[in-house]
Amino acid sequence: MGKTTLKEKSVETDVLCIGGGIAGLMAAIRAGELGARVVVAEKANSKYSGSGATGNDHFMCYVPEVHGHDIEPFVNAFQHGQQGGLRHRSFIRTWLERSFEIVNLWDSWGIPMKYNGKYEFAGHALPGKPMLDMHYAGKDQKKILTEQALKRGVEILKRVMCFDLLHDEEGVKGAIGINTVEDELITFHAGGAILGTGSVMRLYPASTPAWLFNTRLSPTCVGDGRAMAFRAGAELVSMEIPILRCGPAYFARAGKATWAGVLRDSEGKPVGPFVTKPDTKYGDPVVDVYQDIFLDYKKSGRGPVYMDCDGLSDEGLDYMLHWLRNEGNVAILNHLEEEGIDIRKNPVEFRSYEYELFPRGGIYYNNEAATSLEGLYAAGDEFFGGISGAAVFGWIAGENAAKLEKDASPLNKAREKTQVDEKRELLEEIRSREVGPGWKETNIALQQIMWDYAGQVRSETLLNAGLAALQRLKHKARASIIAPNPHELMRCLEAFNLIDLAELVIITARERKETRGKHVRPDYPFTNPLMEKLLIVKKVDGKPVMEWREIKR
Numbered sequence: 001m002g003k004t005t006l007k008e009k010s011v012e013t014d015v016l017c018i019g020g021g022i023a024g025l026m027a028a029i030r031a032g033e034l035g036a037r038v039v040v041a042e043k044a045n046s047k048y049s050g051s052g053a054t055g056n057d058h059f060m061c062y063v064p065e066v067h068g069h070d071i072e073p074f075v076n077a078f079q080h081g082q083q084g085g086l087r088h089r090s091f092i093r094t095w096l097e098r099s100f101e102i103v104n105l106w107d108s109w110g111i112p113m114k115y116n117g118k119y120e121f122a123g124h125a126l127p128g129k130p131m132l133d134m135h136y137a138g139k140d141q142k143k144i145l146t147e148q149a150l151k152r153g154v155e156i157l158k159r160v161m162c163f164d165l166l167h168d169e170e171g172v173k174g175a176i177g178i179n180t181v182e183d184e185l186i187t188f189h190a191g192g193a194i195l196g197t198g199s200v201m202r203l204y205p206a207s208t209p210a211w212l213f214n215t216r217l218s219p220t221c222v223g224d225g226r227a228m229a230f231r232a233g234a235e236l237v238s239m240e241i242p243i244l245r246c247g248p249a250y251f252a253r254a255g256k257a258t259w260a261g262v263l264r265d266s267e268g269k270p271v272g273p274f275v276t277k278p279d280t281k282y283g284d285p286v287v288d289v290y291q292d293i294f295l296d297y298k299k300s301g302r303g304p305v306y307m308d309c310d311g312l313s314d315e316g317l318d319y320m321l322h323w324l325r326n327e328g329n330v331a332i333l334n335h336l337e338e339e340g341i342d343i344r345k346n347p348v349e350f351r352s353y354e355y356e357l358f359p360r361g362g363i364y365y366n367n368e369a370a371t372s373l374e375g376l377y378a379a380g381d382e383f384f385g386g387i388s389g390a391a392v393f394g395w396i397a398g399e400n401a402a403k404l405e406k407d408a409s410p411l412n413k414a415r416e417k418t419q420v421d422e423k424r425e426l427l428e429e430i431r432s433r434e435v436g437p438g439w440k441e442t443n444i445a446l447q448q449i450m451w452d453y454a455g456q457v458r459s460e461t462l463l464n465a466g467l468a469a470l471q472r473l474k475h476k477a478r479a480s481i482i483a484p485n486p487h488e489l490m491r492c493l494e495a496f497n498l499i500d501l502a503e504l505v506i507i508t509a510r511e512r513k514e515t516r517g518k519h520v521r522p523d524y525p526f527t528n529p530l531m532e533k534l535l536i537v538k539k540v541d542g543k544p545v546m547e548w549r550e551i552k553r
């Protein structure tokens, strides 16, 4: 095989949306309807991509006619809950205040937001407490949002992965991407960019480690946005605190809150105090407040834990299956059917999945979806998870990016050439190498390091050893990784991004000298109230610099 030379293409636009997921499409729709020229660069196909690809069924929202006109108790409840602790109040308030506007929009576009003509709240709540999760039928949401974007003149480029931002002292002015089907380098010149590349999967071993893509959220969302933002100088936040989610064993899939059964031990005893029989309204909320339950049961020899739907009425079963189908859980349901497994007669084993950064660690964007860099916005799982957060902040990002000056000074040509040439050289080299490790080996090595040195137990010595191993891996991967085709070139770039993020996880984990949530430091074994702060990291003069910031309550 001779040297591979990449073709080149240049794309001009006002607003570049990187990622055509929920946030990216909402941003594109809004910027498009406000008159901006908009391009969406999507790694896959926006009709079926990302974590919302096959549907979702819970949309968190505050509906004045249901919840009453005082929003503050809801802001309080969220801020004190699992996801809200490390966030500013103004951020939570903006999200909740604008959530109902999006519910109405989606309904008008054909995404059914009502059930039997009414708003239906269920799941993710404790009995007797206010409910913010509204059921909606999201099965076709990606096709519908794609249609809405196209209607407003948005250009959607599928199979295009962006991997670096173009920027100068004035801010972000575009990005560099590749076509993942052909050997082509794409330079985007834009007035501003919106990052909506989703969550970070594949950083830690999956619950079935041999199957890299058996992840709870979309396995093609690997934190490209966070890595690009960091390299360009934007602030990231809370990278050190992982989170654990759960669902059916061996079949990783989000959607726990839609299961209506009771979580029981192998003797049939409920493992939580909240429900004793199946309940389509609450499900079993024990895991919303006790994330470690599956691990603790296993460690103490009391496992496994099962989702037991025995006792669910026919009507209740239909109700649960309806939402599971809308939530992209069709593959599991089909599998149960093919195996002749009756969900009411056979409890389904549940367990914890891999460590995730979502919904905490990510790009530090504010309630205007602005990052710390001029011309750069971000939304969705880049920092704040869930479908409603993605939709609301995507919308806000599009609104604000559309206001950017259209004839802002372009990127200095010499500077652009340096940034693009350096990348092209690396990509052509990777594509031309004939022998070396592939992206899979690199990804597996990375996961191994993260699990061994920055996983369930972290300490100064473990983290230091992990960082040294990561740096060796980074150097080796850059020098020897191979990509026999453009698709695998994308996977190599993903692996590079994951390694960059892994370094940040380790560096920030070393800095947080306390135990908080799944950030467990036996050398600092308690949660220090004085550290209930945001840990920010950004690149200054080529190095990560950290800063603690107060949370505005």
Ligand SMILES: Cc1cc2nc3c(=O)[nH]c(=O)nc-3n(C[C@H](O)[C@H](O)[C@H](O)COP(=O)(O)OP(=O)(O)OC[C@H]3O[C@@H](n4cnc5c(N)ncnc54)[C@H](O)[C@@H]3O)c2cc1C
Pocket (backbone or CB within 6 Å): 018, 019, 020, 021, 022, 023, 024, 041, 042, 043, 044, 046, 049, 050, 051, 052, 053, 055, 056, 057, 058, 059, 060, 160, 161, 162, 163, 196, 197, 198, 199, 216, 217, 218, 220, 221, 222, 224, 225, 253, 254, 255, 327, 328, 329, 379, 380, 381, 382, 385, 386, 387, 388, 390
């Ligand atoms: C089965 C399942 C059920 C769920 N149920 C719910 C639910 O009921 N309620 C809820 O609130 N949340 C739910 N979630 C989570 C929810 O889907 C996500 O929070 C939401 O999709 C986030 O939107 P996003 O736009 O930030 O990211 P995504 O929707 O994941 O979109 C990111 C997009 O970016 C693209 N991309 C990534 N990197 C690049 C790159 N470098 N260049 C170009 N494109 C790139 C990806 O291909 C993808 O299309 C569920 C998730 C799953 C998987």
